[in-house]
Amino acid sequence: MKLLYFAWLKQKIGIGEEDIALPDDVATIAGLVDWLKTRGPGYGEALADLSAVRFAVNQDFAKLDHPLTEEDEVAFFPPVTGG
């Protein structure tokens, strides 16, 4: 699956995107967040306060309990500030 990070999440994690194999025991965004936090301090820092993070699955906004599959594109970003 493809993961994308934007704005300060991209800065803290250090990359804008990556391809990963969805771990067998990860079924939702919440599970993916927990797994990502184990991958390094940058992930831990970026995902420490989830009230400041928004999620999208296949380019639609999604909540933490959204189910995931290997084919999904999942994005992590702060609340939007365009316009």
Added chain:
Amino acid sequence: MIWVQREDFDVGAEMAAMSGKNVGALASFTGLVRGSDGDAAIGAMTLEHYPGMTEKKLAEIEAEARRRWPLEDCLVIHRYGRLEPGEGIVLVITASSHRKAALESCAFLIDWLKTSAPFWKLEERDAGQEWVEARASDDQAAEKWVATKK
């Protein structure tokens, strides 16, 4: 019509292009880069976006505006990249037979895109670079249109 682009836009030319036989009202909103925030100077800002999702969300917002109001035409241009004070960030133009539909749909489009189109602003201040934080007042402005959903 939706355009997500690095290039500047020409408000007058875009409005002229949207004039037509059945258009009795053109409403527009232009968002510009401010040079200050209170006492703090802002040197420039860089707009980051999520290519693909941005176009998708803006197209959904345009479709919702066309569903709610009788529009002859509708244009949203949103820029990305580094912009200096005074430069245009976003342009919304709506064309309708009458002013009410044009004015209301223009306000709806800018309110909704501010809370649902994936853009992020990074400001250059004297103290360094700073990500702009989302405002509760923007959420409230968008919520107002949910409450008045037709």
